[in-house]
Structure formats: C-alpha cells, structure tokens
Amino acid sequence: MNTSMISASVTAGQLQRKLDTISQNIANTNTTGYKRRETTFSDLLFQQVNNQSNPNFEAGRLTPNGLRVGSGARIAQTALRLEQGSLIQTGRELDFAITEKDHFFRIGTIENGEQVERLSRDGAFYLSEDPDNPGLLTIVTSNGDFLLNGGFERINVPMNFESLQLTEQGILTATLNDGTVEELGQLALTRVLKPQLLESIGDNLYGIPNLAALGFAEGDVLEEVPGNEGRIMQGSLEGSNVDLSREMNELLSTQRHYQFNTRAISMADEMAGLINGIRR
Structure with a gap:
C-alpha cells in the first residue's frame, strides 16, 4: 500500500x-x-x-x-x-432545571449490589417505593436510579404527602395531608471543575474516573455545592444544548x-x- x-x-x-x-x-x-x-x-x-x-x-x-x-x-x-440548554417550563413538582453550566445532580445507581455515585443534568424525576424503606417513597430518575442529597443518601417522601416544594435554600419540603410541612433534605449539586475528565456511561449519566490514578486530588476536580434557588429551578427542565x-x-x-x-x-x-x- x-x-x-x-x-x-x-x-x-x-x-x-x-x-x-x-x-x-x-x-x-x-x-x-x-x-x-x-x-x-x-x-x-x-x-x-x-x-x-x-x-x-x-x-x-x-x-x-x-x-x-x-x-x-x-x-x-x-x-x-457544557453550554446551558434552553429552559422549558413544565409546572411539574418533580422537574428541576440546573441553571449553572458546570453543575450536576448526584445520582445513585446500583451496580453489583452496591450504590455507586453518578452525575446527570437530567432533572426529570419520579416517585417510587424505596426498596430499603417499605412505606416510604423515594425520588428516582426515569431509569429507576436514585436522586441523592447532600449526605449522598436517598431522599425519602412520606406516602401521605400532597405537594412538594423547593425552598430558596435548596431544601425540599413536603406538605402532608394534615397541612404540616416536613423537610425531606437538602438538594445538593456537584460542580465539576474539569468536565473533560467525565466519562459517559450511557443513559444520560456521567461517571467519575479514578482521580488518584490520573494524578488529581478530588478537591481539584469536584466541589459540593447546595442546590439553592440560584442553581436549581423547580417546575422546569433543561433542554439539550444541541x-x-x-x-x-x-x-x-x-x-x-x-x-x-x-x-x-x-x-x-x-x-x-x-x-x-x-x-x-
């Protein structure tokens, strides 16, 4: 040749x-x-x-x-x-749009029987019964993966809730049937300082590589930030940036x-x- x-x-x-x-x-x-x-x-x-x-x-x-x-x-x-996609108003309580371009939701996926943290910009969530806490609901993605709070734990919702509301501080609250308001947890985001290190693993999810093997400290790549009103908009979804x-x-x-x-x-x-x- x-x-x-x-x-x-x-x-x-x-x-x-x-x-x-x-x-x-x-x-x-x-x-x-x-x-x-x-x-x-x-x-x-x-x-x-x-x-x-x-x-x-x-x-x-x-x-x-x-x-x-x-x-x-x-x-x-x-x-x-990571340019910002267009914001689409839905009015749905479990739709959340991130308004900062380098921020991601924390998602917990079950792999080999263990929960592994992933990242996603898809803010369309749903309710499903928590397999580890019967009688409580938990917030999941369309694929059944779990939305995690600031403590990297699932967000549980009582069965007798009437509505969900995100406060200005990023705390998700539930109004129950008797009118009482219960705090469900702090919505937290992960800010990725070096987004080119993210690995696409399918289903609109990103994985975090072994940072130590790449010579990076975790603080040089990831930063945990609260999902307050300035970063998350309830009742909206972020469209694709294509x-x-x-x-x-x-x-x-x-x-x-x-x-x-x-x-x-x-x-x-x-x-x-x-x-x-x-x-x-």
Whole structure:
C-alpha cells in the first residue's frame, strides 16, 4: 500500500468516528439535559523526504527543500460542551432545571449490589417505593436510579404527602395531608471543575474516573455545592444544548471530507493498476 492510500484510509477511519459523534448529538436533540460533544483533529507523524539530491538545481528556490509526507489525521479530542440548554417550563413538582453550566445532580445507581455515585443534568424525576424503606417513597430518575442529597443518601417522601416544594435554600419540603410541612433534605449539586475528565456511561449519566490514578486530588476536580434557588429551578427542565442546524452543517462537511479521502484511495488504486498493467 502506498503512502497516499495510507494517509487517506487512516483519515477516513477517523472521520467515521466524527460522524458517529455527530449522529449521537443529532439523536439526542430532544433529550433532557443532554450535552453535545465536539471532535477536533490533529496531524499524525510525517517524514521529510529529500526529493532533490543535487542542490545546484535548487538555486533561487523560495520554498523549503524536500517534501513532507504525512500519515493522515486523527481525532485529538472529543470534548464535552457544557453550554446551558434552553429552559422549558413544565409546572411539574418533580422537574428541576440546573441553571449553572458546570453543575450536576448526584445520582445513585446500583451496580453489583452496591450504590455507586453518578452525575446527570437530567432533572426529570419520579416517585417510587424505596426498596430499603417499605412505606416510604423515594425520588428516582426515569431509569429507576436514585436522586441523592447532600449526605449522598436517598431522599425519602412520606406516602401521605400532597405537594412538594423547593425552598430558596435548596431544601425540599413536603406538605402532608394534615397541612404540616416536613423537610425531606437538602438538594445538593456537584460542580465539576474539569468536565473533560467525565466519562459517559450511557443513559444520560456521567461517571467519575479514578482521580488518584490520573494524578488529581478530588478537591481539584469536584466541589459540593447546595442546590439553592440560584442553581436549581423547580417546575422546569433543561433542554439539550444541541444546535440541530449546526450539527447538520458539520454532518455535510464531514461527509464531503470522507468522500474526498475515499476518492483518493480509489485514485491511488487506479494508478497502481496502470503501473501493474505496463508491459515491456
């Protein structure tokens, strides 16, 4: 395989990964709290080829001597973009929209029988019976994962409640049938100072990697903050931050680049066929 085919085939493979990222963004245009991803490219290694061994033939040349033969391009980073999505008024008591771009809800998922902390921007919650506390309700996501409070514990709701209200201090309260008001717990958020370290694990959730293995202290990456009125809006949801028109433009541009590289492979193959067909 010659160098032109190597460069074109490598780049085409990386462009396919960008197409996958764009497709995922488009598919989640209407997903609550979804954050788009954006890919950037960088050059691979290249080698300097001296195509003119006689410097006498290079007199008066203005460009550098020799040729640079590259190996194509690769994806340098698939960056998570945390721009604020549009706020959608729902009027529903268990819908909460985060108004700060680098803040996340704490979500508890059950993995291998243990509760593991995850992060999410999806503020559409529901009520389900707490499996560890029969007779009490708990707040869960659409997938059944648990919303956690400031103490990393589930938020329990009495069965005989009439309404739920989030105070200015971020404390969730329940008004019971007899008119009494009961505090259910402090809604807490996690502020991510280095969002590019987050790992997408599916279902609109993000995981936290092993920070010690990466050389980071937890305080350098995560900060626990109260979910007060300035950060959480009750009765609203945050929409996806995907700009469909922008993604479609990126899709068309990437397809053209992919087509260009596949055409380069075809042309290199045709030239190789012509050379092989030459007879003495």
